[in-house]
Amino acid sequence: MAGHVTTSSLSASFGDIQAIDDVTVEIPANKVTAIIGPSGCGKSTFLRCLNRMHELVPGAKISGEVVWDGKNIYGPGMDATEVRRGIGMVFQKPNPFPLMSVEENVSAGIRLTGGRMSKAMVAEIVEHSLRLAALWDEVKNKLHKPGGGLSGGQQQRLCIARALAVQPDIILMDEPCSALDPASTQKIEDTIDKLKQNFTIVIVTHNMQQAARVSDSTGFMLAREMGDPGRMIEYGPTNKIFTMPDRKETENYITGRFG
Amino acid sequence: MPHLARLSKARRSPITKTKSITANLRRSLHRGIRPGRGRLGDSLFAAAAFLAAAGIIALMALMVYKLMQQAMPAVEAFGAGFVTSTEWDPVNNNFGALPFIYGTVISSLLALLMAVPLSLGIAIYLSQFAPSWLRSPLGLVVELLAAIPSVVYGLWGIFVLAPFLGKTVEPFISGHLGGIPVFRGPVYGVGLFAASVVLAIMIIPTISAISRETMRNVSRDQKEAAQALGATPWETVKMAVLPLARPGIIGAVILGLGRALGETMAVTMLIGNSPKISASIFAPAYSIASVIASEFAEVTEGRHMAALIEMALILLVITLALNLLARLLVQKTGSRATKAKARP
Numbered sequence: 001m002a003g004h005v006t007t008s009s010l011s012a013s014f015g016d017i018q019a020i021d022d023v024t025v026e027i028p029a030n031k032v033t034a035i036i037g038p039s040g041c042g043k044s045t046f047l048r049c050l051n052r053m054h055e056l057v058p059g060a061k062i063s064g065e066v067v068w069d070g071k072n073i074y075g076p077g078m079d080a081t082e083v084r085r086g087i088g089m090v091f092q093k094p095n096p097f098p099l100m101s102v103e104e105n106v107s108a109g110i111r112l113t114g115g116r117m118s119k120a121m122v123a124e125i126v127e128h129s130l131r132l133a134a135l136w137d138e139v140k141n142k143l144h145k146p147g148g149g150l151s152g153g154q155q156q157r158l159c160i161a162r163a164l165a166v167q168p169d170i171i172l173m174d175e176p177c178s179a180l181d182p183a184s185t186q187k188i189e190d191t192i193d194k195l196k197q198n199f200t201i202v203i204v205t206h207n208m209q210q211a212a213r214v215s216d217s218t219g220f221m222l223a224r225e226m227g228d229p230g231r232m233i234e235y236g237p238t239n240k241i242f243t244m245p246d247r248k249e250t251e252n253y254i255t256g257r258f259g
Numbered sequence: 260m261p262h263l264a265r266l267s268k269a270r271r272s273p274i275t276k277t278k279s280i281t282a283n284l285r286r287s288l289h290r291g292i293r294p295g296r297g298r299l300g301d302s303l304f305a306a307a308a309f310l311a312a313a314g315i316i317a318l319m320a321l322m323v324y325k326l327m328q329q330a331m332p333a334v335e336a337f338g339a340g341f342v343t344s345t346e347w348d349p350v351n352n353n354f355g356a357l358p359f360i361y362g363t364v365i366s367s368l369l370a371l372l373m374a375v376p377l378s379l380g381i382a383i384y385l386s387q388f389a390p391s392w393l394r395s396p397l398g399l400v401v402e403l404l405a406a407i408p409s410v411v412y413g414l415w416g417i418f419v420l421a422p423f424l425g426k427t428v429e430p431f432i433s434g435h436l437g438g439i440p441v442f443r444g445p446v447y448g449v450g451l452f453a454a455s456v457v458l459a460i461m462i463i464p465t466i467s468a469i470s471r472e473t474m475r476n477v478s479r480d481q482k483e484a485a486q487a488l489g490a491t492p493w494e495t496v497k498m499a500v501l502p503l504a505r506p507g508i509i510g511a512v513i514l515g516l517g518r519a520l521g522e523t524m525a526v527t528m529l530i531g532n533s534p535k536i537s538a539s540i541f542a543p544a545y546s547i548a549s550v551i552a553s554e555f556a557e558v559t560e561g562r563h564m565a566a567l568i569e570m571a572l573i574l575l576v577i578t579l580a581l582n583l584l585a586r587l588l589v590q591k592t593g594s595r596a597t598k599a600k601a602r603p
Binding site: 051053056058081082084085088089091093095096097098099100108109112113159162163166 | 390391480481483484485486487488489490491494498499502503
């Protein structure tokens with residue numbers, strides 16, 4: 001099954017500030033993995049290390065390994081753009097291309113690959129991706145309207161469709177619902193639930209209920225003090241993390257004693 | 260004024276300390292809406308601002324009126340034929356503007372042709388790719404190009420650029436591409452091409468500085484959207500940066516074009532000052548700004564002066580028309596962007 005990721009001793013920093021330290025986890029294929037933790041614990045940085053987005057920030061450094069289906073994505077000869085095509089990403093703030101239509105937004109990634117694709121083929125991928133993202137029925141009559149004209153929740157599902165269209169193995173979601181209302185959040189969570197049949201999903205969230213609702217495994221990250229790098233405190237099946245965590249810190253966070 | 264009476268009655272009634280503080284606060288906050296000196300200041304300020312704004316329109320109107328009035332003798336003598344005639348004969352009092360319009364427009368367009376790709380390259384590099392330690396110094400150097408007086412460009416053009424073009428570049432192009440009429444014919448160094456090259460160098464800072472600014476303003480999440488789809492650095496620029504920066508880039512190009520159309524000194528020194536329309540871009544030519552600058556001091560005859568002034572009017576119209584066109588272009592591309600951003 002494609003879409004299996006293992007990190008070993010993964011550390012990342014911005015200039016002199018270390019953001020995460022020594023994270024070793026195994027993310028199973030076709031499952032939803034949630035990363036939770038208080039602000040500044042490095043969970044977004046961890047996510048951005050999984051598809052080489054972290055290195056785009058000036059001064060970023062990474063050590064350790066991220067092995068995706070047997071290949072170290074930081075290994076020699078690996079092409080970052082190739083990695084990002086196979087490991088897509090959805091961001092905290094919906095960021096459709098404002099000047100492109102709904103259809104152009106979804107097909108943006110496949111048009112990049114440069115290969116000649118027939119119009120019918122593109123249209124088919126667009127429809128398929130929009131259906132997967134549960135957006136098709138709402139936009140099928142405005143495929144040629146600007147993508148920026150949709151509501152916030154629709155924009156975020158458009159971004160999910162855009163990420164799906166390039167047929168990645170894995171989709172990383174960085175707090176995809178934090179800018180959305182409860183109804184839109186619900187739709188995205190339903191989408192995530194359906195997507196795991198075909199994709200591996202890693203979702204960073206602030207919202208513990210969300211993690212409990214959507215994920216199969218959960219990782220809890222924590223930076224012990226301000227300025228300390230974030231570490232993976234505990235990682236395991238979601239049920240276990242939320243009902244009987246091994247670590248005191250996890251329990252404190254889950255029960256709302258801090259964070 | 261009943262509300263004032265009510266206020267003063269309230270002040271007299273016994274009240275607790277906190278209440279009086281609240282009342283005082285309210286009084287001082289509401290002072291602004293009571294009629295008084297504040298009103299007079301406002302209307303004076305409004306009138307002054309209106310006068311300043313109206314002044315600029317009046318000035319513009321007066322300028323156009325004066326130009327038209329003084330161009331009248333030429334308009335009466337030559338009519339519409341003025342812009343189509345290629346004759347420029349001060350001795351026989353026969354004047355036509357076409358060679359000058361041609362020289363002005365072609366030299367500016369050639370300059371754009373050379374400057375725009377270069378400037379966009381500079382802007383893309385400075386805003387997207389340059390390491391941060393290089394950004395400021397390099398940006399400063401480019402902007403300094405704008406601070407060099409045009410007469411200095413002219414001198415450099417005459418003593419360095421024109422000989423170089425005349426001995427090396429032009430014979431080379433002529434030798435290899437001489438089959439194409441625009442590159443055929445004798446080369447002198449000084450001429451339409453040399454003027455265009457200097458104009459290009461002069462407008463590069465304008466175009467690149469403004470384009471760089473608009474490209475820098477494209478938000479990081481737009482670039483990340485492209486990068487996360489597997490876009491290469493160039494694809495990211497093409498997909499996420501250039502479309503959003505386009506209105507600003509068009510504005511920058513138009514500002515550059517405006518500068519090129521009106522540039523006088525450097526062009527006068529390099530264009531060759533010969534009122535002829537030649538097929539070859541290496542041949543000497545003339546521009547509107549140059550002919551006005553070089554001939555108006557020696558004008559002895561009324562119709563000659565009127566012809567020069569009519570040319571000034573034509574230059575004004577060309578510049579205004581281009582500016583309007585650019586504005587329309589920016590509005591058209593810009594409105595699509597704002598419409599798309601209307602809903603968050």
